[in-house]
Amino acid sequence: MKAGEKSCRVLALVTCDAYPDLYEDDLLLVDALEQLGIESIPAIWSDAAVDWTIFDALVIRTTWDYFERAEEFRAWLEARIAAGALLCNAGDILRWNFDKRYLQDLEAAGVPLVPTICIARGERADVAELARARGWEEIVVKPTISGGAYRTYRFLVKNAADHAQEIDETLADCGVLVQPFLPEIFNGELSLLFFDGVFSHAVRKRPAPGEYRVQFTFGGTNEVAEVSPELVAQARACVLAAPSLPVYARVDGVIKDGQFLLMELEVFEPLLFLAAHPEAPERFARAVRGRLGGKDE
Ligand SMILES: Nc1ncnc2c1ncn2[C@@H]1O[C@H](COP(=O)(O)OP(=O)(O)O)[C@@H](O)[C@H]1O
Numbered sequence: 600m601k602a603g604e605k606s607c608r609v610l611a612l613v614t615c616d617a618y619p620d621l622y623e624d625d626l627l628l629v630d631a632l633e634q635l636g637i638e639s640i641p642a643i644w645s646d647a648a649v650d651w652t653i654f655d656a657l658v659i660r661t662t663w664d665y666f667e668r669a670e671e672f673r674a675w676l677e678a679r680i681a682a683g684a685l686l687c688n689a690g691d692i693l694r695w696n697f698d699k700r701y702l703q704d705l706e707a708a709g710v711p712l713v714p715t716i717c718i719a720r721g722e723r724a725d726v727a728e729l730a731r732a733r734g735w736e737e738i739v740v741k742p743t744i745s746g747g748a749y750r751t752y753r754f755l756v757k758n759a760a761d762h763a764q765e766i767d768e769t770l771a772d773c774g775v776l777v778q779p780f781l782p783e784i785f786n787g788e789l790s791l792l793f794f795d796g797v798f799s800h801a802v803r804k805r806p807a808p809g810e811y812r813v814q815f816t817f818g819g820t821n822e823v824a825e826v827s828p829e830l831v832a833q834a835r836a837c838v839l840a841a842p843s844l845p846v847y848a849r850v851d852g853v854i855k856d857g858q859f860l861l862m863e864l865e866v867f868e869p870l871l872f873l874a875a876h877p878e879a880p881e882r883f884a885r886a887v888r889g890r891l892g893g894k895d896e
Pocket residue numbers: 713739741745746747748749751778779780781782784788806811812813814851862863
């Protein structure tokens with residue numbers, strides 16, 4: 600069936616130039632949706648030729664350049680919201696999760712975070728001074744609008760001067776987060792996946808030898824992880840703190856001194872590691888169908 604014929608539902612799986620045919624993991628979602636009688640096709644958010652009104656819903660997937668084109672993407676998102684598109688996740692969640700200052704909301708709600716200082720865009724701040732005041736010797740500085748470890752810098756506080764220019768450049772565009780570097784990352788970053796707030800599966804993402812960034816683009820690998828019911832409950836509390844219930848959510852964090860510290864709550868465009876659990880694609884597809892209104896439930 601062609602997009603635009605309304606006899607059956609057609610979803611856009613929203614992607615970017617670099618992944619015109621989606622990332623391989625999401626092909627499992629395409630198949631699972633098809634099993635439910637729902638067609639889905641990739642659509643590149645920045646492609647002006649796309650008519651977004653032909654789709655029954657827009658599922659944000661691999662828009663992995665949005666943080667490099669933040670204002671353009673924000674305008675695209677607002678245009679879809681204004682046009683009444685059915686977004687998945689919902690527009691209120693996407694707006695909130697766009698900028699990592701949402702971490703401050705979660706901290707205020709009592710979520711244990713990787714210790715984080717937020718510096719606002721354009722603010723002049725002495726990163727080294729702030730870090731020293733907290734006793735941090737090695738830090739990570741990263742943009743508040745980011746993904747895939749974009750513009751993420753790790754350095755010793757005593758060498759902060761070497762990084763002043765790149766931090767100033769980031770601050771000209773958006774805010775930054777300053778955190779202590781947690782060597783526990785070498786044991787891996789845990790990701791817990793939820794559909795409609797229900798826990799599905801977990802993976803441990805490990806950096807390549809000599810790396811600290813766990814993303815596959817830096818050679819990171821992942822494996823299925825067993826997690827305790829207590830950890831699932833803690834992660835679920837993060838998911839429920841979003842402005843509305845996300846269809847899909849990934850809770851990322853590291854274990855330090857036996858405690859799970861949140862790195863980020865990804866309810867925007869997370870890789871969902873669907874291949875890591877045989878039922879994950881169907882769970883995701885069913886949650887998406889629920890967002891459509893569950894007409895064929
Ligand atoms: N405080 C930190 N300590 C250790 N590693 C970190 C820290 N902050 C980020 N990293 C590494 O950098 C990666 C990217 O940072 P993250 O906060 O997850 O941003 P994003 O995934 O949005 O780019 C993480 O997955 C992790 O590997």
